[in-house]
Amino acid sequence: MSSSNQFILNNPPTDAISALKFSPEADSTRIVVASWDKNVYLYDLRDENGTVGEGKLLQAFEHRAPVLDVCFGNTENEIYTAGLDWDVRKIDINTGQQTVLSSHEAGVRNVVYSREHQIIISGSWDSTLHIHRTDAGTNTESQPVVVPLPSKPFSISLTSTKLVVAMASRSLEIYDLKALAVLTAQADSTSTNGNRVEVEPWQSRESSLKFMTRCVACMPGDTGYASSSIEGRVAVEWFDPSPESQARKYAFKCHRQTSEDGVDVVYPVNALAFHPVHGSFASGGGDGVVALWDGIAKRRIRQYQKYPSSISSVDFSSSGKYLAIAVSPGFEDGTDGVAEGVVKIFVRELSETEAKGKGAK
Known part of the structure; x- marks a missing residue:
């Protein structure tokens, strides 16, 4: 599969891709990738000549177990990782040094960084969040604030003000x-009990979707979020609790195919990502399909040709010019796993209007 506006990154991971993230720096073409092969990879879409094409692998950072999530920190020279070794790690790209910020009591599914509040938040299958101060440096005695959750987190996302x-x-x-952030500032950095704190959420909600949530992604305008399920549906909701705003929420079917005998085959929606400029969003499914949606107009903008295997992760660059697509076997049925097959990273260079909503000006 090749086209004038799509290419495949060189030197992909050797096992399934669990997450990929673009650098938040303006016009940056760096991307980090977490894999079940126990490594985190740092790529640049530009080759040695500065040309965007097949890109180049800059570095790989080995872990003790499969890595489930990764994100950039305050600059693109620091990244944070989470995985099945139960650890949350900071990696200094310039030196290659890895620092364990904290250890959960089970696998760590997600890690995100808030630039506005300079905190790292990890979500683990031990049903807790760990909130880490980035100014703690390499102080190994520093303990995170531990926030108990009512159940296991499957996906986390943030805006400038909300998680x-x-x-x-x-x-x-x-x-x-x-x-x-206030909790982390007040916490005793030498506490031996991990600063476990009961925190009242700003809002508690029940999903609009009838089946298990697979992914959640926040809108860039800090107004709401989209969530997806293992049963081929996406819900779009707004933070504003007013009845008028809540009446706008909706859900729709997607990532379904009709078999030869006429049966509707439903696939999980594994990945969601919002375009930073237009506010549209991409969805990636176990059917190997990526689609772009206008969440306001409630319309599909376009659907790309089918990829060779299921889609495990998608992300837009900070400029919105590029869309990275992780193709990995083992994500067809709504569970992360290891399977034989093609593992590739496709990158689409988008035209100025390719991700623009139908009703956008």
Whole structure:
């Protein structure tokens, strides 16, 4: 599969891709990738000549177990990782040094960084969030604030002011980031009990979707979020609790195919990502399809040709010019796993209007 506006990154991971993220720096073409092969990879879409094409692998950072999530920190020279070794790690790209910020009591599914509040938040299958101060440096005695959750988190996403945690039992909790940042500032950095704190969420909600949540992604305008399920549906909701705003929420079917005998085959929606400029969003499914949606107009903008395997992760660059697509086997049925097959990273260079909504001016 090749086209004038799409290419495949060189030197992909050797096992399934669990997450990929673009650098938040303006016009940056760097991307980090977490894999089940126990490594985190740093790529640049530009080759040695500065040309965007097949890109180049800059560095790989080995871990003790499969890595489930990764994100950039305050600059693109620091990244944070989470995985099945139960650790949350900071990696200094310039030196290659890895620092364990904290250890959960089970695998760590997600890690996100808030630039506005300078905190790292990790979500683990031990049903807790760890809130880390980035100014703690390499102080190994520094303990995170531990926030108990009512159930296991499956996906987390944040805006400049809010953190959305999608959990088992179809529950979601929305936290005020400023309140979480205040907790970390007040915490005793030498506490031996991990600073476990009961935190009242800003809002608690039940998912609009009837089946297990697979992914949640926040809108760039800090107004709401989209969530997806293992049963081929996406829900779009707004933070504003007013009846007028809540009446706008909706859900729709997607990532379904009709088999030869006429049966509707439903696939999980594994990945969601919002365009930073136009506010549209991309969805990636177990059917190997990526689609772009206008969440306001409630319309599909376009659907790309089918990829060779299921889609495990998608992300837009900070400029919105590029869309990275992780193709990995083992994500067809709504569970992360290891399977034989093609592992590739496709990058689409988008035209100025390719991700623009139908009703956008």
